[in-house]
Amino acid sequence: MTAATLAHDAHGDVDQLYIETRELRLQGFLLFLISDCVLFSSFIFAYLYMRNSGQGWPPPGIHRLDVPFAAWNSVVLFGSGATMHYALENFKHGHWMRYMIFLLATIVLGAGFLAGQGYEYTHLIYGEHVTWAGSGIFGASFFTLTGMHGLHVFIGVCYLTVLVLQSSAGVYTRGKYFGITAGTLYWHFVDVIWVVLFSIFYLI
Amino acid sequence: MVEHKAQPAGLSGGFWTVTAILTALSIAAIVFWSIFPLEKYLPAAIITARQVDLLFRFMAASGSALWIFVAGYLLYFSIAFRARATDPPDAIGLQVHDNHKLEFWWTVIPALFVVLLSIVSVRIWYQVMLEPENGIVVQAIGHQFYFSFRYPQINGEVTDEMHLPRDVPVTLNLTSADVIHGFWVPAMRLKNDTVPGLVTTIKFTPIRDGRYPIICTQFCGVLHSEMDKQYLVIEEKPAFDAWFKKWQEKNAHASNALPSAGGGAVALQGGNASAGKALFAQKCSACHKVAPFSQTLVGPGLAGVLHDPSHPNLVNNQPATPQNVAGILQNGFTGSMGTMPNATANGLSRQDIANLVAFLDSLK
Amino acid sequence: MSVAAVHPGGIADHIHPEPQGFVRRYVFSLDHKIIGIQYIITAFVFFMLSGLLAEVIRTQLLNPNGGFVSSDTYNEVYSVHGSAMVWLVIIPLLTGGFGNLVFPLQIGARDVAFPWLNMLSFWIFPVSGLMLFASFLMGAPTAGWMEYPPVSLQGAAGTSMWCAAIFLVGVSSTMTGINFVVTILKMRAPGMTFTRMPLFCWGQFATAPLLMIATTALAAALAALFIEREFGVPFYDPTKGGSPVMWQHMFWFYSHPAVYIMILPAFGIISEVLPTFSRKPIFGYKLIAFSSMAIALAGFMVWAHHMFTSGLAPFLQLPFMILTFVIGVPTGIKIFSWTATLFGGKIHFSTAMLFALGFIGLFTLGGITGIFLAAIPFDLHVHGTYFIVAHLHYVLVGGSLMGVFAGMYYWFPKMSGRLLNETLGKWHFWLFFLGFNGTFIPMHWLGMLGMPREVATYDPQFAFWNRFESVASYLMAFSILLFFVNVLWSIRNGKRSGPNPWGGRTLEWQIPSPPHYYNFKHIPTVYGLPYDFAQPLPYKGLDEELTDSPPAVAAGAH
Numbered sequence A: 001m002t003a004a005t006l007a008h009d010a011h012g013d014v015d016q017l018y019i020e021t022r023e024l025r026l027q028g029f030l031l032f033l034i035s036d037c038v039l040f041s042s043f044i045f046a047y048l049y050m051r052n053s054g055q056g057w058p059p060p061g062i063h064r065l066d067v068p069f070a071a072w073n074s075v076v077l078f079g080s081g082a083t084m085h086y087a088l089e090n091f092k093h094g095h096w097m098r099y100m101i102f103l104l105a106t107i108v109l110g111a112g113f114l115a116g117q118g119y120e121y122t123h124l125i126y127g128e129h130v131t132w133a134g135s136g137i138f139g140a141s142f143f144t145l146t147g148m149h150g151l152h153v154f155i156g157v158c159y160l161t162v163l164v165l166q167s168s169a170g171v172y173t174r175g176k177y178f179g180i181t182a183g184t185l186y187w188h189f190v191d192v193i194w195v196v197l198f199s200i201f202y203l204i
Numbered sequence B: 001m002v003e004h005k006a007q008p009a010g011l012s013g014g015f016w017t018v019t020a021i022l023t024a025l026s027i028a029a030i031v032f033w034s035i036f037p038l039e040k041y042l043p044a045a046i047i048t049a050r051q052v053d054l055l056f057r058f059m060a061a062s063g064s065a066l067w068i069f070v071a072g073y074l075l076y077f078s079i080a081f082r083a084r085a086t087d088p089p090d091a092i093g094l095q096v097h098d099n100h101k102l103e104f105w106w107t108v109i110p111a112l113f114v115v116l117l118s119i120v121s122v123r124i125w126y127q128v129m130l131e132p133e134n135g136i137v138v139q140a141i142g143h144q145f146y147f148s149f150r151y152p153q154i155n156g157e158v159t160d161e162m163h164l165p166r167d168v169p170v171t172l173n174l175t176s177a178d179v180i181h182g183f184w185v186p187a188m189r190l191k192n193d194t195v196p197g198l199v200t201t202i203k204f205t206p207i208r209d210g211r212y213p214i215i216c217t218q219f220c221g222v223l224h225s226e227m228d229k230q231y232l233v234i235e236e237k238p239a240f241d242a243w244f245k246k247w248q249e250k251n252a253h254a255s256n257a258l259p260s261a262g263g264g265a266v267a268l269q270g271g272n273a274s275a276g277k278a279l280f281a282q283k284c285s286a287c288h289k290v291a292p293f294s295q296t297l298v299g300p301g302l303a304g305v306l307h308d309p310s311h312p313n314l315v316n317n318q319p320a321t322p323q324n325v326a327g328i329l330q331n332g333f334t335g336s337m338g339t340m341p342n343a344t345a346n347g348l349s350r351q352d353i354a355n356l357v358a359f360l361d362s363l364k
Numbered sequence C: 001m002s003v004a005a006v007h008p009g010g011i012a013d014h015i016h017p018e019p020q021g022f023v024r025r026y027v028f029s030l031d032h033k034i035i036g037i038q039y040i041i042t043a044f045v046f047f048m049l050s051g052l053l054a055e056v057i058r059t060q061l062l063n064p065n066g067g068f069v070s071s072d073t074y075n076e077v078y079s080v081h082g083s084a085m086v087w088l089v090i091i092p093l094l095t096g097g098f099g100n101l102v103f104p105l106q107i108g109a110r111d112v113a114f115p116w117l118n119m120l121s122f123w124i125f126p127v128s129g130l131m132l133f134a135s136f137l138m139g140a141p142t143a144g145w146m147e148y149p150p151v152s153l154q155g156a157a158g159t160s161m162w163c164a165a166i167f168l169v170g171v172s173s174t175m176t177g178i179n180f181v182v183t184i185l186k187m188r189a190p191g192m193t194f195t196r197m198p199l200f201c202w203g204q205f206a207t208a209p210l211l212m213i214a215t216t217a218l219a220a221a222l223a224a225l226f227i228e229r230e231f232g233v234p235f236y237d238p239t240k241g242g243s244p245v246m247w248q249h250m251f252w253f254y255s256h257p258a259v260y261i262m263i264l265p266a267f268g269i270i271s272e273v274l275p276t277f278s279r280k281p282i283f284g285y286k287l288i289a290f291s292s293m294a295i296a297l298a299g300f301m302v303w304a305h306h307m308f309t310s311g312l313a314p315f316l317q318l319p320f321m322i323l324t325f326v327i328g329v330p331t332g333i334k335i336f337s338w339t340a341t342l343f344g345g346k347i348h349f350s351t352a353m354l355f356a357l358g359f360i361g362l363f364t365l366g367g368i369t370g371i372f373l374a375a376i377p378f379d380l381h382v383h384g385t386y387f388i389v390a391h392l393h394y395v396l397v398g399g400s401l402m403g404v405f406a407g408m409y410y411w412f413p414k415m416s417g418r419l420l421n422e423t424l425g426k427w428h429f430w431l432f433f434l435g436f437n438g439t440f441i442p443m444h445w446l447g448m449l450g451m452p453r454e455v456a457t458y459d460p461q462f463a464f465w466n467r468f469e470s471v472a473s474y475l476m477a478f479s480i481l482l483f484f485v486n487v488l489w490s491i492r493n494g495k496r497s498g499p500n501p502w503g504g505r506t507l508e509w510q511i512p513s514p515p516h517y518y519n520f521k522h523i524p525t526v527y528g529l530p531y532d533f534a535q536p537l538p539y540k541g542l543d544e545e546l547t548d549s550p551p552a553v554a555a556g557a558h
């Protein structure tokens, strides 16, 4: 039973139906995040496994990662987490304008993070010591994991852009805003994954 | 069958007769597995093969007994409680839902059996793992599609059969030159995979003369099926020594080269020390430290290999020159510490060797 | 709309309009029952293909020197046989197929939580199946269903196709898993508490999280293998610093739970068939339900028992051995409870019941050899031999596949409104039983005596038993042919079954066969466990189901 069929059905208490399907979708979405989390965990496990299998670490010949830069970039991403949080809160309280501003800020910060990552990649690939996905296990893990994360951010940015358009078209009301909740959850999920990735690649 | 309702425990005479028959069958199965002459079908070539057989007898006996009871009651209940033509169409069975006592016991008894089985298996596992290692050290290397063997004091590789003296403990190091193979001698009841980039070890003591097939048990490519044509030969010490001597002589002048390695000097110009450093971390650091000679991991520490005045010669007694180090990397070497894999086993190209030597040369 | 209809925890008593047109009804259907049948049909088509591949295997092994196909083809054949049987046959049949078909009915729901997602899951499945079989055109994978690198890195182009195909079925499984978890958590009819849920639903409830979580780990492993093969990014190649053992960890971290994906729903089927045909409550309901969850959970902690020879640190192996033994205990609880269910029953030997009884005997044997394998010293002997092939077919064919057959004979009337022919069915059972044991029993001693698996040619000393197996496997194939004949014949000519031919007490039997697209005219209320044959049915609100009265909200009313 999709929300669409429910919403324009003349029979039944639409709000009640909406609440029930919303719960279903919320639960389904959380389960999706769990399985997505397993996807990341598998690669993280693979990386840690190979990192600890005997050889010294970091492997010689690897260009040092630019930790301060990545740290600043992370601040950008976490900042976007905060703005997303306020966007949702403001929406719930009916402050439409503030909601829009925070949402747009989130998109800008997310895009900024992606730009930063692009800059970092270019440096690694075209820098003094070439580090690329093909060059050994470090490159493989680093680029797959951060690339996968970047892809998630990218999808998130696209989704938030859709949210902006939908919100302007008045799709969401104070009673019905599951799309925004889902976006917020997803965005926080992407943030949390980044905390882990940042720790295992830059800190330890 | 109304009488079953009247008699909820339902343990009729038939039940006890069947139980008695099943017990008798189980005992027969246990006796069967205790005396079954396994070694008639598959000889036990090493000490621990008998232990593994013992474990098998234990599991087969208890497994058979368990299965006889499950299948026996299944069959008996199906027959005894079948619906009959005389039953009214809406007849129903005994309405019991559970029986906590029964459920308790069929949880606890299997759990206790698991404890017993764990104890038995762990003990036998210890015996398999803790075989002595003061005997000879041999290396088996999996290739597509044969095994080769390296012995201390034999240059290069032995490529036809693996000979071992009887009653001498063996430490067998396994590795692979290409893909994963499985090294299995059914008569030893023992196997291990040969994994490229990894050295695994099995230990055993041969106790029975004979020629036993060595079989590859991991799919390794199109001719995997053909990898069962080599033999492990266990023989008296004198026969073994004769064989050993023959191979020593055969390989003595083979300039330590493998058929596949191609021999010849390695061009060392253009070695890149930093590429060598990366390679070293991947391929060598499992066995070597960048540290003085005496800091042994599997092989010696290599920090001073080309510049350490206290070690003017390499382990193969050649002078420490880049060209000779390259020779060791190319051909491998088996000495007192063990086996240094050759370039095929380590997956080194000519350029890799040049890079590695450049790196070793850069260490002071 | 009455208050009672909008009940907490379930979806409102609401019926949306009947889909119109062939395409909306039978092709891109959102109806869980149609989707279930679509899964079953598709999976049986793949079953025929991979079964024929099995017969190619057996024909090749008639002679020690093979000669039926080349070594290379042989390797392709068993690799695709194993992969297809696991991912395209048993898993889709038991989860997408019977799961979709039956459990929403059993919990009194109108559909699954996300019908659209359900349709998507289904349609991914035939596509990926075709991809897998299409890999034959470009050189199919040869390294078995496990595809261990580095040798799978050398495999023909079809190996990458294999990765993509399995990745896609994985996505489909994951979506099914999410769908089922939410459906069971949220869409049960009022009164359908967890302790009143039929055991088949418990089987699905234990399986769905495995689908959701384990499959994603496989997806990661497959993605990495694909990337490495196609773009040279090193993960598994040891000459580039990767680790081949890594793949084994990731693969088995999925594939061990996957073997429970392939057995827990079958346990569920058996737990439905046994009480119905012995006219008795299932013995030990709570422990059977609980042990399914225990098995699912423990299934995540034993994967390394497939890797005892792969060079793991010895002391890491011990906990895996012992935990694997421990799984025998909850499984034993089930076996014993089923056996006790028969005690004092009024047993009707329908074909479904015969398959259920056969299941218990054969699965127990396979499970016991599983315990043998868990004992490391013995596994060091038989790993990679035909003993493993024997174990896996006893649990998968004697277990899962027998469960599927039991389910087919049991629920075919619900799907089609007609019974399968029982005489043919009994021939099917007995020939299958004989053929199956003849095919797979000798593999136990062949393996122990020295016959490795995945070989196209073998030592002539094993010729006799291999011939014996091959002949028996033809018998098994013939029996399955009878089954297909039976299905095709009965779908048009079978006896009409009426709503409840077996006197079943779960909810799906209380409504017409086949059910209306909306399942229930009124969502029933549940008052107890379904298995009390002495009591009246524990449901209220079903009075109109078998009458001609229209559903509560007229279809297409808006």
Ligand code: HEA
Binding pocket: C047, C048, C049, C050, C051, C052, C054, C055, C057, C058, C078, C079, C081, C082, C083, C085, C086, C089, C090, C143, C144, C145, C146, C389, C392, C393, C396, C397, C400, C401, C439, C453, C454, C455, C456, C473, C476, C477, C478, C480, C481
């Ligand atoms: C659920 C899973 C499943 C099922 C049902 C089967 C079913 C069968 N399997 Fe398979 N098998 C596996 C899973 C399964 N297998 C796996 C995972 C492997 C390991 C692969 C690997 O090593 O990578 C394997 C490997 C495997 C091997 C070992 C190959 C090797 O290591 O070299 C063999 C050998 O005999 C075999 C045989 C059979 C046979 C005879 C059947 C029979 O039961 C099949 C019977 C079915 C039919 C015959 C088809 C239906 C019948 C018709 C359409 C009628 C018309 C047909 C005719 C008249 C021929 N299988």
Ligand code: HEA
Binding pocket: B066, B070, B110, B111, B113, B114, C146, C259, C260, C262, C263, C305, C306, C324, C325, C327, C328, C329, C331, C332, C333, C335, C363, C364, C365, C366, C367, C368, C369, C370, C371, C373, C374, C375, C379, C382, C383, C384, C388, C391, C392, C395, C396, C399, C400
């Ligand atoms: C449906 C699928 C299925 C199921 C349910 C199982 C169930 C089990 N399996 Fe099996 N297994 C496979 C499918 C399955 N397996 C496949 C496909 C492979 C090969 C993969 C490949 O390499 O291609 C394999 C391989 C495999 C191995 C690896 C062998 C090797 O490659 O070296 C091991 C080792 O531990 C193992 C063990 C077990 C155990 C202990 C169980 C247990 O869950 C069994 C539990 C059941 C019982 C024990 C019987 C009933 C219990 C009682 C009557 C109670 C009393 C008993 C005791 C207390 C012991 N299996």
Ligand code: CUA
Binding pocket: B142, B143, B144, B145, B180, B181, B182, B216, B217, B218, B219, B220, B221, B224, B225, B227
């Ligand atoms: Cu080498 Cu198989």
Ligand SMILES: [Cu+2]
Binding pocket: C255, C256, C259, C302, C303, C305, C306
């Ligand atoms: Cu397993």
